[in-house]
Amino acid sequence: MGTAARQAYRRGVDVADLSPAQARERFRRGERAPTSGWCSGWTQANLIAVPERLRDDLRLFARRNPQACPVLDAGEPGAWTTRLFPGDLRTDLPGYRLYRDGAPVADLGDVVSAWRSDLVPFLIGCSFTFERALLAAGVPVRHLELGVNVPMYRTGLPCRPAGALSGPLVVSMRPVPEQLVATAVEVTGRYPMVHGAPVHAGDPAAIGVADLSRPDFGDAVEVREGEVPVFWACGVTPQAAVMASGVEYAIGHLPGHMAILDARDDDYRVD
Known part of the structure; x- marks a missing residue:
C-alpha cells in the first residue's frame, strides 16, 4: 500500500x-x-x-x-x-x-x-460487513488497529467447479485472542450472506497456507502470543477462479x- x-x-x-x-x-x-x-x-x-x-x-x-x-x-x-x-x-x-x-x-x-x-x-x-459487530463484541480487528489492508490467502482447498470456472478457496485472516474465538464464531455466524462463521481456526498449514507473513493479497499482520489465526471465506475467491x-x-x-x-x-x- x-x-x-x-x-x-x-x-x-x-x-x-x-x-x-x-x-x-x-x-x-x-x-x-x-x-x-x-x-x-x-x-x-x-x-x-x-x-x-x-x-x-x-x-x-x-x-x-x-x-x-x-x-x-x-x-x-x-x-x-x-x-x-x-x-x-x-x-x-x-x-x-x-x-x-x-x-x-x-x-x-x-x-x-x-x-x-x-x-x-x-x-x-x-467480511468487512461484520467487523463492526466483532468490535462491539470485544473482538479486536488487527488490520483496523494498524491501518492496513486485511491479509488474504489462497488455500489448498479447491472450490467446487462450475462450467469453465474452478479454483482455490481464498480466505481472509484475523488474529483473535484464544478466549474470544468462540465469540468470533458466534458473532460472524449471524451474517451468512457475508461469509458467516470462519472456515478454519488454528494451524494455517491445515488449509494449505504456508506462511502468514506472505499473504497473496492485502497486508500481513502479526499473530501475537495467546492469539489464534482465524480464517473466513473471502470474496476474492471468484478472482482466484x-x-x-x-x-x-x-x-x-x-x-x-x-x-x-x-x-x-x-x-x-x-x-
Missing part, C-alpha cells in the same frame, strides 16, 4: 461517518484506500465482472460455493450500476484489477475505458478496496 493510501486509510474518524454516496464520490475524485472501517453500518461488497458467456457459470460457481461467493446483487450485460449500488461501478470503487487470459495485467483507479458491453457485474458479500481458469477478460475490485452499497449491515444479520 502506498503512503497516500495508508494515510487516507488511517483517517478513520471521518471515513467511518461517511454515507455510501459520499464515499463513492471521494473514490470517483481519486481517493485510493482499503475500505475496512469506512461508512460504519453500511454493507461492502466484492466486485467481479465477467463476459456474458460466463454469467451462468459464475452464478453456478457461486451457488456451489456459497460461503465464499454469496451474491448480493448483479447487473445486466454492460451495466455499471445495480439496485444496491446506484453509483458507477467503473469509477466509484477505490481500486480495480484487470485480468486478461487469467493474468492480472493492471491495477487501475477507474475502468471506464476497460468496461466492455458484454461484462456482467456481480457483487459478492464481504478467474486466474486459475484462464478467463479471457474480467474486471474485479482491487482486493480490500470494496464497493460500498446502499444496504445496511443489519440487512444481512440473522438471529
Whole structure:
C-alpha cells in the first residue's frame, strides 16, 4: 500500500461517518484506500465482472460455493450500476484489477475505458460487513488497529467447479485472542450472506497456507502470543477462479478496496 493510501486509510474518524454516496464520490475524485472501517453500518461488497458467456457459470460457481461467493446483487450485460449500488461501478470503487487470459495485467483507479458491453457485474458479500459487530463484541480487528489492508490467502482447498470456472478457496485472516474465538464464531455466524462463521481456526498449514507473513493479497499482520489465526471465506475467491481458469477478460475490485452499497449491515444479520 502506498503512503497516500495508508494515510487516507488511517483517517478513520471521518471515513467511518461517511454515507455510501459520499464515499463513492471521494473514490470517483481519486481517493485510493482499503475500505475496512469506512461508512460504519453500511454493507461492502466484492466486485467481479465477467463476459456474458460466463454469467451462468459464475452464478453456478457461486451457488456451489456459497460461503465464499454469496451474491448480493448483479447487473445486466454492460451495466455499471445495480439496485444496491446506484453509483458507477467503473469509477466509484477505490481500486480495480484487470485480468486478461487469467493474468492480472493492471491495477487501475477507474475502468471506464476497460468496461466492455458484454461484462456482467456481480457483487459478492464481504467480511468487512461484520467487523463492526466483532468490535462491539470485544473482538479486536488487527488490520483496523494498524491501518492496513486485511491479509488474504489462497488455500489448498479447491472450490467446487462450475462450467469453465474452478479454483482455490481464498480466505481472509484475523488474529483473535484464544478466549474470544468462540465469540468470533458466534458473532460472524449471524451474517451468512457475508461469509458467516470462519472456515478454519488454528494451524494455517491445515488449509494449505504456508506462511502468514506472505499473504497473496492485502497486508500481513502479526499473530501475537495467546492469539489464534482465524480464517473466513473471502470474496476474492471468484478472482482466484478467474486466474486459475484462464478467463479471457474480467474486471474485479482491487482486493480490500470494496464497493460500498446502499444496504445496511443489519440487512444481512440473522438471529
